[in-house]
Amino acid sequence: MNSAGMLTEAFDRVQEAVHAAVDGLGPDELNARLDDGANSIAWLVWHLTRVQDDHVSDAAGTEQVWFSQDWASRFELPLEKGSTGYGHSSEEVASVRVSSADLLLGYYDAVHRRTAGFVEGLDGRALERIVDEAWSPPVTLGVRLISVIADDLQHAGQAAFVRGALARR
Numbered sequence: 001m002n003s004a005g006m007l008t009e010a011f012d013r014v015q016e017a018v019h020a021a022v023d024g025l026g027p028d029e030l031n032a033r034l035d036d037g038a039n040s041i042a043w044l045v046w047h048l049t050r051v052q053d054d055h056v057s058d059a060a061g062t063e064q065v066w067f068s069q070d071w072a073s074r075f076e077l078p079l080e081k082g083s084t085g086y087g088h089s090s091e092e093v094a095s096v097r098v099s100s101a102d103l104l105l106g107y108y109d110a111v112h113r114r115t116a117g118f119v120e121g122l123d124g125r126a127l128e129r130i131v132d133e134a135w136s137p138p139v140t141l142g143v144r145l146i147s148v149i150a151d152d153l154q155h156a157g158q159a160a161f162v163r164g165a166l167a168r169r
Contacts, residue, residue, distance in 0.1 A: 003127055003142075007119040010149045014052075015112050018045055019154035021163050022101050022108075030104065030168055031097045036090060041159045043096040045104050046075070047085030048155040053111045054084050055148050058132045061119045063105055071107045119145065 001009070022030070022045055030042040032056075039047075050066065057064040066072050072081050078095050085096070098104050127142030 001148070003124055004120050004122045007145055007149075008116060011112065011115050011119065014149060014152040014156060015046075015108070017130070017153060018048070018108050019105065021045065021078045021156055021159035022105055025101050025163065027097075027099055030101060032162075032166055033094065034162060034165055038162070039093055039158065040058065041162050042098045042104060043088075044155045044159040044162070045108060046096050046098070047088075048152045049104075049108045049111050050084040051086075052148050052152055053116060055144055056111075056115045056118055058115075059144055062114070062118075065107070065110045065114050069110055071110070072145065074103060075107070123140065 021041060025041065031040050033040050053064045053066050062068075068082075075098070077083075077097075079092060083092075085093075088096075122141070127140060127143045127145070131141050131144050132136045132139035
């Protein structure tokens with residue numbers, strides 16, 4: 001398996017984990033917080049999708065799906081349009097509410113398709129390209145993509161945990 005195949009497989013596993021955490025849930029479960037300081041499934045999946053959309057779009061030199069496909073308007077969130085969830089307060093987390101699993105998964109799947117299309121043509125040389133010089137050492141495309149995968153899987157796992165905790169209530 002080559003680099004592109006491994007990245008595709010990794011992002012496909014993220015998609016499976018996201019769907020397992022979200023499929024079949026209604027707005028009450030998606031927006032529920034285990035306590036006032038906890039993240040909801042809606043926030044966790046929205047956030048991991050926003051970060052993937054932001055980071056992959058930046059690396060690919062394309063507009064974020066959030067804007068190009070007008071997901072920002074569909075979500076109708078009381079946040080800055082470019083918000084990804086980094087540094088959100090408890091109140092901002094609570095403001096990320098979704099009307100349905102279809103909305104949340106629709107955005108996620110659109111970002112996944114864009115990501116899959118981008119990574120399928122990458123080779124080792126492309127993964128060595130510097131995409132962020134703000135860090136020391138500078139961040140390569142390969143490191144950025146692995147970072148996105150790791151973050152996405154952690155948040156998808158957290159969403160699965162919240163789903164399980166809600167089911168036991």
